Structure formats: C-alpha cells, structure tokens
Amino acid sequence: MAEKIFKDIMCPVCGGTCDDIEIVWDEENRKIEVRNACKMGAAKFNEIVSHHRIMSPLIADKEKAEKREAEWDEALTKAAEILANAKRPLLFMGAETSCEAMTVGLHMGEYLGGIVDSNSTI
Ligand code: SF4
Structure with a gap:
C-alpha cells in the first residue's frame, strides 16, 4: 500500500487549533487515517476523501439552469x-x-x- 504521512497539521475546526494532527494518506484506495484529532476534527478531515466532495470546478449555465464541469x-x-x-x-x-x-x-x-x-x- 502506497502511504504518505503528513505531520504537524493544524486543525481549523473549533478554534482550539490543535497543531499535531497527522494524516495517513492511502492514495491507492483514496482513504485517510486521522491521528491526534477529536471526533469532530477527524470527521472534518475525512471530508477530504468523501464521495460527496466536488473535486472539479463547476460553472453554472443560467440559460440551461444546470452546471457543467470546467x-x-x-x-x-x-x-x-x-x-x-x-x-x-x-x-x-x-x-x-x-x-x-x-x-x-x-x-x-x-x-x-x-x-x-x-x-x-x-
Ligand atoms: S482536533 Fe478537535 S479539539 Fe482540536 S482543533 Fe480540531 S476540532 Fe478542535
């Protein structure tokens, strides 16, 4: 498994600014493991790989009332x-x-x- 570990990340979620967050990034399976964060912080970091996340920019076409990738x-x-x-x-x-x-x-x-x-x- 190809993993990358990112250390000493600051969490911007609650204002507590924990600055020792570690992210283990499994690029192959598009998963992360969040270390040293509370449940709320970990949930936010997990949004990085959420299937709900919009990964490409979208531009609205007002005439067609739809959005297209750009x-x-x-x-x-x-x-x-x-x-x-x-x-x-x-x-x-x-x-x-x-x-x-x-x-x-x-x-x-x-x-x-x-x-x-x-x-x-x-
Ligand atoms: S890890 Fe939790 S306690 Fe720390 S800054 Fe993030 S949300 Fe706040």
Whole structure:
C-alpha cells in the first residue's frame, strides 16, 4: 500500500487549533487515517476523501439552469469576472478556514471594496 504521512497539521475546526494532527494518506484506495484529532476534527478531515466532495470546478449555465464541469483556469477566470463586476461584492468565509486562507480573503475583500462576513451572522 502506497502511504504518505503528513505531520504537524493544524486543525481549523473549533478554534482550539490543535497543531499535531497527522494524516495517513492511502492514495491507492483514496482513504485517510486521522491521528491526534477529536471526533469532530477527524470527521472534518475525512471530508477530504468523501464521495460527496466536488473535486472539479463547476460553472453554472443560467440559460440551461444546470452546471457543467470546467478546467481550473476557466473557473478561476469566471470567478474573478463575477467578483470584479459585482456592484456590492460579499465574500462569505471564515468558518473552518486556515488563517492563511482568511488573510487572502480579507485582502480580496479590501481590493474589491467589498464586505467580508462569516457564518457567525447566520
Ligand atoms: S482536533 Fe478537535 S479539539 Fe482540536 S482543533 Fe480540531 S476540532 Fe478542535
């Protein structure tokens, strides 16, 4: 079995920031084993290999009311166009997100003159 072990991963789930998570990645069988995480953290990490996870970008076709798979470059260009053309851009982010990803989101919100909000407003 081809396994890769990733160590000292920080868990962004509850705010406790456990930073000694280990992931054993079984690439061949698309499975992971999560070590040192609580049940909630382990469940979130297991979503990485969930069959529910969308693995390729999708672009909505409004005329056909459906979504189609797209290449990453096309999807990122489309996302940038939507954000750049928005009158009042809203970036909804933050929950279970790393500090690095939040930093990028905050910079994007500032650049766009938009609003950054999180799930705490639900
Ligand atoms: S492993 Fe559990 S306790 Fe630790 S940060 Fe993640 S969710 Fe919180």
